[in-house]
Amino acid sequence: MMMTNNQNKKYDLVICYRIYPNVSKVPPIFSENKLKLAELCLASFKNALNSIAFKLFVLLDSCPHSYSELFQKYFAEDELELITLQNAGNPGSFGKQTEVLLNQNLAEIVYFAEDDYFYLPNAFEKMINAFSKNPNFHFLSPYNHPDYKNLLLHNYNSDKIEIDTITWKTVSTTTMTFMTTKTILKDTLGTFLTYTRKNNDNSIWLALTKKQIFNPYLYxxxxxxxxxxxxxxxxxxxYSPFQATFGKTYKLWVPNQTLATHMESNYLADDENWEYWFNLFRKKHNI
Structure with a gap:
């Protein structure tokens, strides 16, 4: 996947990455230093984009200049566009992500990124390959959440498919870090924008995937x-009664072997030695 050196570049992916200068969860490393946590995640993110032609839009919500410098350290000028926000918060910055991704015309496949994810090498190549090869991939997350094994909410039959040695499965929910297309995002925008009105991620995904939402025992x-x-x-x-009752049922896919983890100590994906990966990137990038 090569980028051309002209004004009509062809991109595999457009990403909108939102970042805030405070620690919102309890991460497994750098719990008192958001800038270092952000750099560790960003270094893994850039490495995971190897071989992908991408454009990165960054939403800097109330961030000091050191955060702009961090992105400029890891990304070339033509890969990057920085957008400054003030006190947008989680709902406001997500709303801006939808606006940025829908208004760009550089790629059909789009990715919503949050600043507290750590990625494994070549994660995006694997995601895009899977997404491009199956029209039933409406949404995709790189994160195999441990809740899929532990909660009654996730006690359902999943569709499964193997693509390039990775087994993908359908799930009911994920976080607000995910891949989709502009077309699907436009079709589901009303449901996603309820997040800007204090809806939560689980409710949004359940309205879209509809897994278990008609099971009275669950309630x-x-x-x-x-x-x-x-x-x-x-x-x-x-927030979404019409979508839940009459709307299209969408499929959300995750890999059985995770490609990334949310940096929350109690919810690290449980199929990797994360300490090994954190130390590897810390040493490589002197973080």
Whole structure:
């Protein structure tokens, strides 16, 4: 996958990456230093883009200049466009991501990126290969969340397909880091923009994938056992009743062998030695 050296470049992927200068979760490393955490994640992100022709838009939400310099350290000028926001917050910066990705005409495949993900080598080549080879890939995440094994919410039959030695499976939810197309994003924009009105990621994905949302036992179970997930189920019907009832059912895919992890100590993808990878990138980039 090569980039041409003219004004009509062909891109495999356009990414909108949002970053905020505070630590929002409890990461497994650099819990008191967001800039170093951001650099570790960014170094892995750039490495994972090897062989991909991409354009990167960065939303710098209330970030000091050191964050702009960080992106300029890892990316060439023609790969990068920096956009400054002030106090946009999680909902506002996500809304801006949708705007940026829908208004660009550089690539059909788009990627929503958050600043607290660590990527394995060649992750994007594997994602794009899978996404391009199967029209039933509506959405894709690189993150095999440990909840898929542990929660009743994820007790369902998954479709599975093997592409280039990787087994992909359908799931009901993920975070707000994901791949899709401009066409699908436009079709589902109304559902995604409920995130800017205090809806949450689980509710959005459940309205789109519809896995288990008509199972009454699930509502009863979480009413008793987990109020947070019960509220997520109820929000489906507050924010997206038409999509949940009459809208298209979309397929969200993740790899059985993770390609990335959310940098949250309690929810690291459990099929990699993350300490090894963190140390490798720290040494390589002197972080």
């Amino acid at each position: 009863f179970h979480y009413l008793i056992k987990n109020k947070t997930l019960f509220k997520a189920l109820i929000k489906i019907w507050i």
